[in-house]
Amino acid sequence: MLFSNINYFSTESGQIHCGYVQVLNEKIVYVGEKKPKIHENEEIYDGTDKLLLPGFINTHCHAPMTLLRSIGADLPLQRWLHEKIFPIEKKLTESYSYTGTMLGIAELLRSGVTSFSDMYVLGKSRCDAVLESGINANICMGIVCFDDKNFQEAPFVQDTIDMIKEYHNTNHGQLQIDVGIHAEYTSTPNVVRGAAELAFDNKCNVQLHLCETQQEVEACHMRHHKSPVQYFSELGIFKNNTTAAHCVYLTENDLELLSAHQVSVAHCPMSNLKLGSGIADIVKMQAHNINVTIGTDGTASNDNLNYIEDMKLAALLQKGYHKDPSVIPASTLLKMATCHGAVAQGRTNTGKICQGFDADLVVIDFNSINLQPQTEPLTEMIYAALPSDVALTMVRGKILYQNGQFPTIDIEKILFDAKKIGETLYPLKNRISL
Ligand SMILES: [Zn+2]
Incomplete structure (x- = not known):
């Protein structure tokens, strides 16, 4: 996947840069201002109004x-x-x-x-x-x-x-x-x-x-x-x-x-x-x-x-x-x-947007009501962003969350089971008395 024309946070400089971040399999393989060579069938992620951060x-x-x-x-x-x-x-x-x-x-x-x-x-x-x-x-x-x-x-x-x-x-x-x-x-x-x-x-x-x-x-x-x-x-x-x-x-x-x-x-x-x-x-x-x-x-x-x-x-x-x-x-x-x-965590391969690191990344969508107008993205990220602004969460190059969907989790079943467990652990009369 190529994150194209995207703002990304560098832990090295402590600042936001604009450019391209390319992911191949589990790894970040390219980070830079120039557009890299695109692989066959590579997905292009439009970075307009998005901020890419290490997960x-x-x-x-x-x-x-x-x-x-x-x-x-x-x-x-x-x-x-x-x-x-x-x-x-x-x-x-x-x-x-x-x-x-x-x-x-x-x-x-x-x-x-x-x-x-x-x-x-x-x-x-x-x-x-x-x-x-x-x-x-x-x-x-x-x-x-x-x-x-x-x-x-x-x-x-x-x-x-x-x-x-x-x-x-x-x-x-x-x-x-x-x-x-x-x-x-x-x-x-x-x-x-x-x-x-x-x-x-x-x-x-x-x-x-x-x-x-x-x-x-x-x-x-x-x-x-x-x-x-x-x-x-x-x-x-x-x-x-x-x-x-x-x-x-x-x-x-x-x-x-x-x-x-x-x-x-x-x-x-x-x-x-x-x-x-x-x-x-x-x-x-x-x-x-x-x-x-x-x-x-x-x-x-x-x-x-x-x-x-x-x-x-x-x-x-x-x-x-x-x-x-x-x-x-x-x-x-x-x-x-x-x-x-x-x-x-003793992990040497994550936590940075750097070539060779695992592609553990999060994308924040700045199009939401609470992130307008875009002024200082880092400050807005900390003080104004909400989980609903998380557009994508990727771990080791695999999308685990995108636009409300969890590709690896049967979220309907988990919610159903959690509700059932709640009814067992906390009988209704207790819940009403709360
Ligand atoms: Zn604790």
Whole structure:
């Protein structure tokens, strides 16, 4: 496919250029101002009034939680988890998880996401949904441990080992299996050490929740006499390429540790606000050369997977928090959403519109009401665009979403099944009483 006469965002220059981007099979084979040689039967995509971007990379998600959308509103994190989330999660099956993941993937593709990092309690169904849909993903289980079990006996360790054997690096890395540690407050030092070794031995990335609430940090000090960052650092987890979600409460020492170990942060502004967790100072993180990326978190705390909305909120929060409109300009934010996300996921072949990179791309249509008149496309992209302006989402050269259609997902069936599951999990009388 040739994207012809199209505006495209360069992560290298941080600016928009106009020209041609050619895709052959899975790869971007040409980027430039001059029209390249057209291959036989090549599709020409008219780039008039369109903006081509590297696909967005959502570095923290729980896709099957689409089935728990919006439950437990107005509760703080610990009560939200124990009173609302965990009881419903006990009822989930692999079949439910498959439907929830597919629903989540459709929602992600619709807002221009081409890759996501996902932690949850069911694994196989998520991997199958990723492979069937064609989206890139880093999938992990959230390993937990509440007693002095050996690493091998801790919940979700064997699942992680099995998934690494069966799925790690499937389809040339389309699907990667990461090692997930749910959080400090749901782990033991023994299990964290084991997870660090498991990831290291299998060349896996690590995903975890970190310093999400003040209560979490205070409780960690009571238990271990150190911050959660120090806890994980001393147990060796950061020798692996790690993405830490949230990081709302960091000390100067924590910032230095994260920077020294090149830990990426998945900033989840919508979730942090909805759960009343606080505001993460990502400007300060970036000043410490920490790789800050954007995550949606799950739909029980967001409550959608509209990645564009999270980008906008990430910028607005910092401008308000620092009382400085110059922080986090649109070009910085788009890099956080693309090439920086790729670094977090340990992917070296995506996140940029460059020759030789995977064709993981999103097209924004600037003909819509909310994008007129065209003034400053990068700024409009962050502050004015909606998922309905996503005209096309392509992963590895294959169109996975275009003009409301999902070529690889039977969206009618997924919507039907999701509705049925909802009726089972949330009986009508409860829904009315809400
Ligand atoms: Zn999370």
